[in-house]
Amino acid sequence: MKLELLVFVLCFSFQFLVSRALECSSSKVAYTITVSQSGDANFTTVTDALKFIPSGNNQWIKILLKPGTYKEKIEIQQDKGCIVLEGEDRTTTKITYDAHSNTLESVTFAVSMDNFVAKGVTFENSYNIIQKDTVPGVVPAVAYKSYGDKHAFYSCGFVGFQDTIWDDKGRHYFKSCYIEGAADFIWGNGQSVYEECEINVTGEGFITAHGRESAGDTSGxxxxxxxxxxxxxxxLGRAYRSFARVIFIDSKFDNVINPEGWSIWHQEGHENDITFAEVNCKGPGADTSNRVPWEKKLDASEVEQYTTQAFVDQDGWIAKQPL
Incomplete structure (x- = not known):
């Protein structure tokens, strides 16, 4: 191990002994480690770079990925913290794997810790993309899973076919990202804002399947x-649980949206509990004249509840992350 890395490990291990703070201690990157498949970096795999970060870390550590396709299956456990994963560009920097069938075990990249930032990286599950023309039907194959609070993504890509993004727990913010899929390809119980994202529909199905379970549940x-x-x-979505909540605001729909717009799925009788809505959307797919009758109509005060600040950034955590 290089001397500077050894010093880093010793310093951060000592810090963990004297401080068990759950929040990141500043808004600046304390240390950067590099990953390159060519060997001209600290590590050749993302997996090894993540192993290097000590448990209980509370200072921002950046993992800088050099361009390449990294075939790895990764889970960042809850005992880590304060990690930035940055690639050169989502078109040149990809983490991919092809696990499938079992939803939980299929995930290419899973994050269970709080305080995570990704920028300029594509997360892909290639299984259905490769197999969909050669086998009958598709199976769950997750590209990315968020299961923690304060996750932010900038100019990232998420590529799959069924269950692409498992957006499942905590507050998450996606800005200028590319998301590809067909069947329930944004799903779970997260509390998330997707801002200025490009959504590419590659088959027949549903964009979202949200799992809000009660009126007091803050997710959506x-x-x-x-x-x-x-x-x-x-x-646009189907109700994965009885209080599902999905709102599209100021968005543009090409002619890929079915006229009814939304599906109750297995939640019949809960039409009044589900919040599916469209506000000021445009394009050939935005005609709401044939939408399901239980689609919600939000007034101006209700729309204000769904700004980025009001819905996920009440404590200003986004500005505290290193960008």
Whole structure:
């Protein structure tokens, strides 16, 4: 191990002994480690770089990925903290794997810790993309899972077919990201804002499947200024649980949205509890004249509840992360 890395480990291990703070101690990166498949970096795999970060870390550590396709299956456990994963560009820097069938075990990249930032990286599950023309039907194959609070993504890519993003727990913010899939490809119980994201529909299915379980549950998906296009036909969402909540605001829909727009799925009788809504959306797919009758109509005060600040950034955590 290089001397500077050894010193880093000793310093951060001592820090953990004297401080068990759950929050990141500043908004600046304390240390950067590099990953390159060519060997001209601290590590050749993302997995080894993550192993290097000590448990209980509370200072921002950046993992800088050099361009390449990293075939790795990764889970960042809850005992880590304060990590930035940054690639050169989502078109040149990819983490991919092809696990499938079992949803929990299929995830290419899973984050269970709090305080995580990704920028300029694509997360992919390649299984259905490769197999969909050669086998009957598709199976769950997750590209990315968020299961922690205060996760932010900037100019990232998420590529799959079924269950692409498992957006499942905590507050999450997606800005200028590319998301590809067909069947329930943004799903779970997260409390998330997707802002100015490009959503590419590649088959028949549903964009979202949200799992809000009660009226007091703060979770939901809000899409602001996003674009939806592609080669498939989808509904904007179906109710994964009885109080599902998905709102599209100021977004543009190409002609890929089915006229009914939304599906009750297995939650019949809960139409009044589900919040599916469209506000000021445009494009050939935004005609709401044939939408399901239980789609919600939000007034101005209700729409204000779904700004980025009001919905996920009440304590200003986004500005405290290193960008």
């Amino acid at each position: 998906y809000v899409f602001r200024g996003c674009s939806v296009s592609g080669t498939g036909r989808v509904e």
